[in-house]
Amino acid sequence: MTATLDRPQQESSRRRKRNSSPGKPFAAGPSTYIIASLITLVSVFPLYYTIVMASHTNSEMAAKVPPFLPNGSFFTNLKAALKLAPLNKGMFNSLIVSGTVTIGTVAFCTLGGFAFAKLRFRGSAFLLGFCVLTMMVPMQMGIIPLYMMMAKLGLANHLQAVVLPTLVTAFGVFFMRQYISSAVPDELIEAGFVDGASSFRVFFSIVLPAARPAMAVLGMLTFLTTWNDFFWPIIALSTQNPTVQVAFQSLATGYAPQQSIIMAGTLYGTLPVLIVFALLGRHIVGGIMQGAVKG
Amino acid sequence: MTLTHARRTAVRVSATPTAKRRRRRPGSRAAYAYVAPFFLIFAAFAVYPWLDTAWVSLHDTRLTTYNHSHWVGFANYRNLFGHKFFWNALKNTFTIGIISTVPQLLMALGIAHLLNTRMRGRTFFRVALLMPYATSLAAATVIFVELFGVDFGLINWVLHHVLHLGKIDWQGSKWPSQIAVSTIVTWRWTGYNALIYLAGMQAIDETLYEAAAIDGASRWRQFLHVTIPGLRPTILFTIVVSTIGASQLFGEPLLYDPLGQPSGGTSGYYQTLGVLMYQQGWTNDRLGLAAATAWTMFVIIVLAVALNTYLVRRRDRASR
Numbered sequence: 001m002t003a004t005l006d007r008p009q010q011e012s013s014r015r016r017k018r019n020s021s022p023g024k025p026f027a028a029g030p031s032t033y034i035i036a037s038l039i040t041l042v043s044v045f046p047l048y049y050t051i052v053m054a055s056h057t058n059s060e061m062a063a064k065v066p067p068f069l070p071n072g073s074f075f076t077n078l079k080a081a082l083k084l085a086p087l088n089k090g091m092f093n094s095l096i097v098s099g100t101v102t103i104g105t106v107a108f109c110t111l112g113g114f115a116f117a118k119l120r121f122r123g124s125a126f127l128l129g130f131c132v133l134t135m136m137v138p139m140q141m142g143i144i145p146l147y148m149m150m151a152k153l154g155l156a157n158h159l160q161a162v163v164l165p166t167l168v169t170a171f172g173v174f175f176m177r178q179y180i181s182s183a184v185p186d187e188l189i190e191a192g193f194v195d196g197a198s199s200f201r202v203f204f205s206i207v208l209p210a211a212r213p214a215m216a217v218l219g220m221l222t223f224l225t226t227w228n229d230f231f232w233p234i235i236a237l238s239t240q241n242p243t244v245q246v247a248f249q250s251l252a253t254g255y256a257p258q259q260s261i262i263m264a265g266t267l268y269g270t271l272p273v274l275i276v277f278a279l280l281g282r283h284i285v286g287g288i289m290q291g292a293v294k295g
Numbered sequence: 296m297t298l299t300h301a302r303r304t305a306v307r308v309s310a311t312p313t314a315k316r317r318r319r320r321p322g323s324r325a326a327y328a329y330v331a332p333f334f335l336i337f338a339a340f341a342v343y344p345w346l347d348t349a350w351v352s353l354h355d356t357r358l359t360t361y362n363h364s365h366w367v368g369f370a371n372y373r374n375l376f377g378h379k380f381f382w383n384a385l386k387n388t389f390t391i392g393i394i395s396t397v398p399q400l401l402m403a404l405g406i407a408h409l410l411n412t413r414m415r416g417r418t419f420f421r422v423a424l425l426m427p428y429a430t431s432l433a434a435a436t437v438i439f440v441e442l443f444g445v446d447f448g449l450i451n452w453v454l455h456h457v458l459h460l461g462k463i464d465w466q467g468s469k470w471p472s473q474i475a476v477s478t479i480v481t482w483r484w485t486g487y488n489a490l491i492y493l494a495g496m497q498a499i500d501e502t503l504y505e506a507a508a509i510d511g512a513s514r515w516r517q518f519l520h521v522t523i524p525g526l527r528p529t530i531l532f533t534i535v536v537s538t539i540g541a542s543q544l545f546g547e548p549l550l551y552d553p554l555g556q557p558s559g560g561t562s563g564y565y566q567t568l569g570v571l572m573y574q575q576g577w578t579n580d581r582l583g584l585a586a587a588t589a590w591t592m593f594v595i596i597v598l599a600v601a602l603n604t605y606l607v608r609r610r611d612r613a614s615r
Contacts, residue, residue: 028414035409040423043486047426049449050438062447065456108332115329127330134341136596138543140572140589142344144351144582149344165340168333199325228431230546235577248433252440253555259441270434277429281422288425288487289494 047274053263054078061259074264081251081265086240090247091269097162097243098226104167105222106215112168113176114207118189119199128177131170139231147235161236162243166226172218175291179214180207217287220280227273244269352586364583371587381588383563384571385595387473391548391567392541395477399485400533404526406485407492408518421493424486436479436550443475466553469564476565479547484540488533495529496522531607535600542596545569568592 055074056067081087115121116128142165150161184207192202233243239250251265277284352371356364375381410420427435442449443465451462465475499522507517523530548565549557557574559566566574568588576585 028412032409032412032414036414036420039406039409040420043423043427043482046435046438046442046482047430049442053441066447066449066452108336111329112333115326119323119326119329121323121326124326127334134337136539136593136600137341137345138539138569138589138592138596140543140545140569141348141593142341143348143589144356144576144586145344145347146340149340164336167340168336170337173330173333199329203329224429228429228433230431230433245431245433248431248437249550249555252437252550253553259444259447262437263441266434266437270430273431274426274429277426278422281425281429282418284429285418285421285425285490288490289497 047270050263050267050270053260054267055264056260058258058260073260074267077260077264078268080258080261081268084261085247085251085265086242087244087247087251087265087269090242090244091272093159093242094227094244097159098223100163101166101226102219102223104163105169105172106219108168109172109176109218110180110208110211110215111203112173113178113180114203114211116173116177117180118184118186118207128174131173134170135174143232143235146232150236156236157238157241159237159241162229162233165232166229169222172222175218176211176214178291180211183214184210214287214290217283217290220284221287224273224277224284348586348589351583352590354583356582356586357580358582359580367583371583372591375584375587375591380563380566380571381568384559384566384568387559387563387565388542388544388567388569391473391477391480391544391565392538394473395480395544396534396537396541399481400488400530400537402481403485403488403533404492404530406489407496408522410489410493411496411522421490424489426486427483428487430483432479432483432546433550435483436547439475439479439482440551440553443478466560467562469562472551472560472564476544476547476551479551480541480544484537488537491533492526492529495526499525527607531604534603534607538599538603539596542592542599543569545573549573568595 051070052067053061054077055070055072057073057077060067060071060073116124146165147156150156150164155161155164188206189202192206193199197205228245229243230245233246234249237243237246239246242250248266248269252262351364353366353368354364355367355370406424410417414420430438443451445451445462445464445466448465450465454460455462463471465471503521503525504517507521512520544567548559548567548570549555551565552558552560557566557570557578559570569592572585572588572592575581575588
């Protein structure tokens, strides 16, 4: 609630400031709009053309002049795609994995971020610095022991194997710490302690309400990243119990790789996320831009 | 809602700078409890595996006999550095890294500059720019494989029938295939970096532009002498993040292979270190060698990041 209600306000106040300030030297001219439209076209065209490819038969796509408008064969193609790869199961699995990871990451990283931002404790600078440095470690570094660990725990090919290692991220802790540092003044925390509140009470009644916009952004980013994650899922999961990204791989590299069918399946597995993104996009944009200035 | 609002106003009133709080706060011991879930999970599923990878890299380890691996010292590293596949993958990682990040960051800078104006439909343009970022790398690669198709791909159709040029073998020749893989990376990340630059540009003090405008500086000169210096930290940040991303590039070159094999095409033209490591470990069952590759990649990333940071900082000092 707070997230959705607060942000437009911040946005509008920023806009007012920007527009009223005489210092902004350049208003957009027609050329700006033309170039911006061209860039938009390049961004969106591959996705649009996926719709075109997914809704034609293969022979139509091989015509001398390929079609540029969608046609009616999407559902025929999709039916064939669903036979080639377990896309429905993949989407369901991706939903469970991404949902769990999002809840875990937001909860644990908000708690950790609060401690790093507002509580002083021995070793906090070292731990935070360690956290930031680990963002340099490539994902390949831990894959082999992780796979063995999951095999020993009997979790290989289970969704838990994908969820567990991604349940917290160093980025999340750092992101929440940056936001809480600046969004919650120390005086307010101090006042809470003076009134005899426990640190958990302070967290719950002061920090949590103020941190909600950042939690929403972290949640959206985490969901998107987890949904799109590819490397660890293709190692941890089999093609029988895949996430949707793993299902894409078996769709694209299976036998009889027919362009239209592959595209129909890819579109089917991608569209839900893109629609949600188009609806929530402004908040994600705001989050990325905020994180950039603070980070 | 009202509560939050009351609090927000309270925040603003009380946010005057007061004496520094030196007093030891209650709850500093509880702090360990708050960071514990993060660090326990992180230690178990990230830090421990990283260290164990170093241990594995000193052993001859197979998937089937993981518990009975035997010590071989640095043989895996010697083996790795003596192999032409490693040097090929290292070169590919480097060239694909350059082709995919340099144009990407330059374009992102230009786009951000373009959007840093008062314009209608700002939100629309920003969300549209970020659509490729929201598309998964698997989906994006599968889509671009079709667009780059040699016989029926749209790109070759445009080259051949519209521009009357020859068709390009985007799969079977070295530079075209590297450019194709880099295009996927560039398509997905340019908008994201443009938004980061845009955020950095909006944080630049506007009076600097006013002063420059009064001095008669053109928009281009303002860009060079106000925007770029103001963006230095942001630029460094994006260079570091892109370097890390490029060094571990994996999904795009794996899925760009028409058979989904971790060989980087039939001649290894676009086999990166990340793909090579996957091939060693999961196709050839040489986990020790793969672990050695992983640690080598880490060292390369640290060196590359340090070098980039050094170069940007030195330019920074030189320009002052």
